Amino acid sequence: MTGLNFGFTSCFVVEMVLKLMALGWGPYLSDNWNRLDCFVILVSIPDLVSSLVPALSNLGFMTIFRVFRVARAFKLINKAKGLRTLFNxxxxxxxxxxxxxxxxxxxxxxxxxxxxxxxxxxxxxxxxxxxxxxxxxxxxxxxxxxxxxxxxxxxxxxxxxxxxxxxxxxxxxxxxxxxxxxxxxxxxxxxxxxxxxxxxxxxxxxxxxxxxxxxxx
Missing domain, CATH: 1.10.287.70 (Helix Hairpins)
Structure with missing residues (x-):
C-alpha cells in the first residue's frame, strides 16, 4: 500500500508541476478542476511523508490527512466525461x-x-x-x-x-x-x-x- 501511495502521489505531483510550468499559477488556479487537483495533492503529501517516516505516522493529526485519501477518487471525475457531466x-x-x-x-x-x-x-x-x-x-x-x-x-x-x-x-x-x-x-x-x-x-x-x-x- 505504501508503494502504491507513493506512486500515485508522485504522478499527481508531476502532473501538477507540468501544468504549472505550462500555464502559470493564475490560469492554473482559475480552473475549478485544477483547484480540486491541487487540494488533493497538498493533503496527500503529508500523508505520504508520514507513511515513509514511521515516527510521524503515530501523530494523531496525521489521521486527518489519511481520511483525505478518499478525495483522490474525485480526480477520476475530470477524466470521465459522463461522471464530469453528472458532477457539474x-x-x-x-x-x-x-x-x-x-x-x-x-x-x-x-x-x-x-x-x-x-x-x-x-x-x-x-x-x-x-x-x-x-x-x-x-x-x-x-x-x-x-x-x-x-x-x-x-x-x-x-x-x-x-x-x-x-x-x-x-x-x-x-x-x-x-x-x-x-x-x-x-x-x-x-x-x-x-x-x-x-x-x-x-x-x-x-x-x-x-x-x-x-x-x-
Missing amino acids: TLIASSPAIANVGSLLFLLMFMYAVLGMNIFGASDRYDGELHANFDNFGTSLLTLFRVFTADGWQDVMRVGFNCNEQSYQCDMTSPLSVAAGLFFPSFVITVLFIMLNLVIAVIMDNFVGEAQSEGLLK
Whole structure:
C-alpha cells in the first residue's frame, strides 16, 4: 500500500508541476478542476511523508490527512466525461435545490404546527410511539415519515379515530374530515409537487451540461 501511495502521489505531483510550468499559477488556479487537483495533492503529501517516516505516522493529526485519501477518487471525475457531466449537474443545481429545500422546510414547518393544533390531543393508532403530533419535534418527524411515503396511510389513521382491532374508521367526525384534507394535501404538495420540482431542476441542468460536453445535440 505504501508503494502504491507513493506512486500515485508522485504522478499527481508531476502532473501538477507540468501544468504549472505550462500555464502559470493564475490560469492554473482559475480552473475549478485544477483547484480540486491541487487540494488533493497538498493533503496527500503529508500523508505520504508520514507513511515513509514511521515516527510521524503515530501523530494523531496525521489521521486527518489519511481520511483525505478518499478525495483522490474525485480526480477520476475530470477524466470521465459522463461522471464530469453528472458532477457539474449537481454543482449547477445546488442553488436551485437549496431554494426548493428552503421552501420545502417552510411547508413542513407550517404543516407541523397545523398538525399539532389539529391532532395533538388525538389517540395514537395501533400503539404508534413516534408517529404523532404531540409536540413540534415528533410532529416534524412524523411529517418526514409521510414525506418518505413509509406507511403514511397508517399515520393518517391517527386522525380517523380508527379501531385497532377492526380497522374501522369514523369518517364522519370533524377530526376525520380534517385528516382527509390534511394528509392528502401534504402528500400532493410535498411528495409530488416539490419532489418533482427538484427532479425538474436536476434534469434541466443535466441537459445543459450534456449539451456543453457534446453528449447531446
